[in-house]
Amino acid sequence: MTQIPTSTLTVDIKNPVELVFMDIRISQTHLAVNVNIMSEIELINADCLPAMKEMQDKQFDLAIVDPPYGIGCAQTINIENLKKGFIHRELHVSKDWDNKRPSQEYFNELQRVSNSLIIWGGNYFTDFLYPVKGWLFWDKKDNKFQGSYFSDGELAWTNINTPVRYFRYGWIGVDYINNRNGEIKQHPTQKPVKLYEWLLKNYAKPGDTILDTHLGSGSIAIACYNMGYSLIGYEIDKDYYSAACKRLEEHKKQLRLFEPVGG
Secondary structure: OOOOOOEEEEEEEOOHHHHHHHHHHHHHHOEEEEEEEOOOEEEEOOOHHHHHHOOOOOOEEEEEEOOOOOOOOOOOOOHHHHHHOOOOHHHOOOOOOOOOOOOHHHHHHHHHHEEEEEEEOHHHOOOOOOOOOOOEEEEOOOHHHOOOOOOOEEEEEEOOOOOOEEEEOOOOOOOOOOOOOOOOOOOOOOOOHHHHHHHHHHHOOOOOEEEEOOOOOOHHHHHHHHHOOEEEEEOOOHHHHHHHHHHHHHHHHHHHOOOOOOO
């Protein structure tokens, strides 16, 4: 059997979608390719509002944000929170960041600097946002948890022209009773990486730059890194910011363990 000579090529890919098409071309040209998926992640410990005021109009292709809802979710456990289903809040340091909602100015700036928007907790901000047809629903309950104090899911407002869509991924309570991937919780309102990956897959385009104004636990940073999207994320709380940075770096280290050695 005649052996076909193989050459080696190193390329940089900014989005995994490009990799799909490259694989097709590679299979026809007998090239061994080293692929570096480039994901530019910039996490910033700062107030997002002054930062947005310095940004250009429509600087970001897509903003995916989860602002404070103003319902006191950052508090430690007490009787009233227990009635609401906020169990095991003692696992988190009591803070006041969720005692009030962002201002109208925040939403004005967010819409100015972003082309497309996905705003979690949109049902808490309807007085700041205009009516849209395309809401997103995260169904986060398994049937066995129906009827508990926890919500069946969460709503996101979006200006993307889409019918109402839902994503089902179990994630209940502060202990995340049905946390299938065993993610470590470091934030009272932490959302799963899989949720952000679903959003990026369905609502972002190859090469898009993403904005997150309230980084929290950093789940979106891991999702953007996994899928090759560039992200700028802001977190005003130093403790949450440091934890998110550490979480991202530990995730990168885990991925490097599976990288091939030699070549």
